[in-house]
Amino acid sequence: MGLIAAIRRRRVQLALGSRITIAAVATLVIGHLTDTPMVLWAVLTAVILTQMSVGRSVKATIDYALGTVGGAIYAGLVSALLPPTSEASLVGALALAIAPLATLAAFSPRFSVAPSTGVIVVLAPTLTHATPFHSASDRVLEVALGGAVALVVSHIVFPARARVLARQAAADMLETIAEALPLLFAGFADGQDAETIRALQRSIGTAFARLDRMEQEARHERIAAVSGAEPDLAPLLQALLRMRHDLVMIGRAALTPLPLALAESLGPALDAIATQAGERARGLARALRESRAIDASAPLDDAFEAFAQEIARLRDDGRLRSLTVDELEHLFALAFACEQWREDFAELARRIGEGAR
Structure with missing residues (x-):
């Protein structure tokens, strides 16, 4: 065996x-x-x-x-x-x-x-x-x-379609993202050194570069009429590229821990996002490997929504007024990146569904 x-x-x-x-x-x-x-x-x-x-x-x-x-x-x-x-x-x-x-x-x-x-x-x-x-x-x-x-x-002879290899490369990239999330989001509690963040981003960038090469090869298969009328992989590639860019923004925010006044209330919400995003990324990877559509993720949406509501509550309570300008910029940049990331997951699920058998 x-x-x-x-x-x-x-x-x-x-x-x-x-x-x-x-x-x-x-x-x-x-x-x-x-x-x-x-x-x-x-x-x-x-x-x-x-x-x-x-x-x-x-x-x-x-x-x-x-x-x-x-x-x-x-x-x-x-x-x-x-x-x-x-x-x-x-x-x-x-x-x-x-x-x-x-x-x-x-x-x-x-x-x-x-x-x-x-x-x-x-x-x-x-x-x-x-x-x-x-x-x-x-x-x-x-x-x-x-x-x-x-x-x-x-x-x-044992034909290997670039389209199939590209979907596998996309799944590998999502699994790489899932593995990086716990270490990345740990920075909001204790801060994270720049070299660790760069190493995580390099691993994701390497996975995306492999996917990009495979997508170009799949394009040549389409030109040569090897893949027939199968959907173009470019939208899937663009969705993953946006996800990577927004993850870079989150990584930059993770270089600095949250202010002590906010860590107690926002920390659990960010931990929930990291956990659910990791599970969602692995689920999307499985859908890519199995070439099937995937339903929306209520737990991930709930985690993003809880984070947004917690920031709104802190603003309504007036606790954000005690923050410095730099701390406010840090918080709102993180909130914006998370909202974009939420849209990235939804867009990626749609693209995976379009390419399913």
Whole structure:
């Protein structure tokens, strides 16, 4: 059972290993059957372009194709117009071919393969005695074969949809938020050091960055018509981004403990928000993983409402008049952030429901 559980935990990685192996073998077999010149490059291309998800494979193939075609055309023209007749002319042609392509790759990662393509196109004729045109066309053919096999294998062999991985990444982010809340809200009682707050925010930011990458890959799946008419993930991403921003505001407020005059009355209300928000975040994460809608959370709404009513009561009692300007700004900034956060949870639940099966 332990082995089966380990395989389930690593099924995405194991599936990727299987896809890469099958893509490499299939490309080699097809290359030999079609007499593809320099089948080595086709196999390497298939290995490089077989990615973790279908969306990432689509994006990698598009970028690789653009870099290869652009590099092959330009380097082929340089080799044709300046045929290397000596060692010095070969060095000059190589420099002239590589310099613009390397500069382009430095400005745009999409063309990162262009310089290596230029090297192959310029130098391959010295080894195979082919013409610059044949060298460039062979390179494009090899990439076309490797890219086509990579895309087909990504679609049919243990396909990992970026949309599913994005929802899992969103669930991971919500669980990270839930784990951070007790330590974050503890700052309102005793104060929290800035480094601890930064560490918590970094962990949430890292989780969001992973989600952002997955959403971009899912967008490529939609462009390639892999995901059909499934809802766009951008609204879900925006809802989580707003939640993260408002959590940053709460974290800044947690750097300073509440004034002693307010801690006794507001402390329990904030503790209730932290507890219920953590439970709600975990519930939303489960809904994302199971691809189902989720009902409103009455306990969380009650916690936010109790906090707002307690501030209103303190204002009506006149106890806020004894606070300094800085303390008042601190309190109202916290109240505003909590109200925004309440809306974030409601918006996020709606977005999760839209993407449910």
